[in-house]
Amino acid sequence: MAQVSGIADEQTSTPLSSSNTILLRISRFNPEHDDSSQFMEFTVPYERWTTVLEAILDVKKHFDHSVAVRYSCRQATCGSCGMMINGKPRLACFTKISELNSNVVTVEPMNNFPIIRDLAVKFERLFDTHQKIKPYLIRDDSELVSDEREFLQSPEEVEQYIQFANCIKCGLCNSACPTMATDSSFVGPQALAQAYRYVADSRDKGKDSRLKIIDDSHGIWRCHFAGSCSQVCPKGVDPAMGIQLLRGYLLGFRS
Amino acid sequence: MRESTIMKIHYGTALAAVALVAVHILMRLTQGFAESLEYESVLANYKFIPYAAMLELILILLAVHGFNGLRVILLELKQGRSYEKAVSYGCLAAMIALIAYGSRTIIMTNMGMV
Numbered sequence: 001m002a003q004v005s006g007i008a009d010e011q012t013s014t015p016l017s018s019s020n021t022i023l024l025r026i027s028r029f030n031p032e033h034d035d036s037s038q039f040m041e042f043t044v045p046y047e048r049w050t051t052v053l054e055a056i057l058d059v060k061k062h063f064d065h066s067v068a069v070r071y072s073c074r075q076a077t078c079g080s081c082g083m084m085i086n087g088k089p090r091l092a093c094f095t096k097i098s099e100l101n102s103n104v105v106t107v108e109p110m111n112n113f114p115i116i117r118d119l120a121v122k123f124e125r126l127f128d129t130h131q132k133i134k135p136y137l138i139r140d141d142s143e144l145v146s147d148e149r150e151f152l153q154s155p156e157e158v159e160q161y162i163q164f165a166n167c168i169k170c171g172l173c174n175s176a177c178p179t180m181a182t183d184s185s186f187v188g189p190q191a192l193a194q195a196y197r198y199v200a201d202s203r204d205k206g207k208d209s210r211l212k213i214i215d216d217s218h219g220i221w222r223c224h225f226a227g228s229c230s231q232v233c234p235k236g237v238d239p240a241m242g243i244q245l246l247r248g249y250l251l252g253f254r255s
Numbered sequence: 256m257r258e259s260t261i262m263k264i265h266y267g268t269a270l271a272a273v274a275l276v277a278v279h280i281l282m283r284l285t286q287g288f289a290e291s292l293e294y295e296s297v298l299a300n301y302k303f304i305p306y307a308a309m310l311e312l313i314l315i316l317l318a319v320h321g322f323n324g325l326r327v328i329l330l331e332l333k334q335g336r337s338y339e340k341a342v343s344y345g346c347l348a349a350m351i352a353l354i355a356y357g358s359r360t361i362i363m364t365n366m367g368m369v
Contacts, residue, residue, distance in 0.1 A: 251262075
């Protein structure tokens with residue numbers, strides 16, 4: 001375990017004037033060289049509004065530029081910076097250090113994802129399962145005829161699925177899911193929630209084909225309803241509820 | 256068989272088993288516990304056809320529910336095509352074997368072989 005406390009001289013750096021500091025512990029692991037992960041510790045200044053991502057970028061700028069982290073929008077829209085922050089899956093750009101109420105902030109890669117390096121993980125499984133449930137509107141009519149306009153929906157019809165359309169594919173739900181940890185073939189809460197999003201859409205005609213895909217020995221029935229997926233979603237999506245509603249279709253309670 | 260059909264059977268057997276086991280416990284309460292387990296008393300229960308039929312039904316419900324539950328646990332524990340096939344067929348075979356063994360006891364009693 002290495003600890004770096006000094007700040008390297010840098011002419012162009014932003015001023016680090018805050019008197020508040022935290023100990024930022026970053027998990028370092030390169031599967032090509034390392035047998036196991038180890039933590040590096042950095043003393044980082046922060047303000048009330050400083051996010052964990054900003055603290056990590058501070059470390060990259062001033063202490064160790066080799067820390068691997070994936071990020072893009074910095075506003076909880078792209079879903080790139082998911083990681084374990086003090087043991088809980090969160091978006092680093094959406095988590096302020098001050099709200100953690102701790103002098104020590106530990107960041108690790110998300111659980112249930114293979115590690116590329118340090119905090120960056122592979123998303124192949126998430127994207128594969130997402131793609132598998134056909135995340136698009138399926139219609140019988142292949143083209144619109146000239147007198148048709150857009151497919152109109154009532155507010156009630158939109159209400160059926162709109163919260164599930166907020167998913168940003170950050171993978172935090174899959175990271176929190178206990179079934180994902182043991183069942184390597186499980187579809188996962190992200191894909192199941194998206195299956196519900198399209199099944200519940202009044203414009204969609206692909207319900208039967210989607211239900212057939214998730215009605216598998218590693219599909220929807222392997223959810224234990226722990227609810228941790230819904231607890232960690234930064235966009236307020238409730239995958240656990242979506243999964244229960246989907247089960248309603250398969251058990252014949254909904255049509 | 257589709258997984259949803261299997262799970263419908265799983266939930267159905269659980270609910271039915273709870274109801275029938277409750278009836279079974281109530282029947283046992285009509286006697287003292289030690290008296291209920293006496294050899295003659297057990298034989299009399301097996302020879303009373305409606306009660307023996309209910310015991311047989313409880314055996315089937317619990318075997319189906321229990322072995323499917325075991326199958327689900329084992330499928331979540333490890334994955335792989337041949338492993339999953341072995342688990343599914345293994346649980347089905349064990350379920351049939353248990354039902355056959357339990358039924359044998361009831362049938363033998365009623366045929367006067369015990």
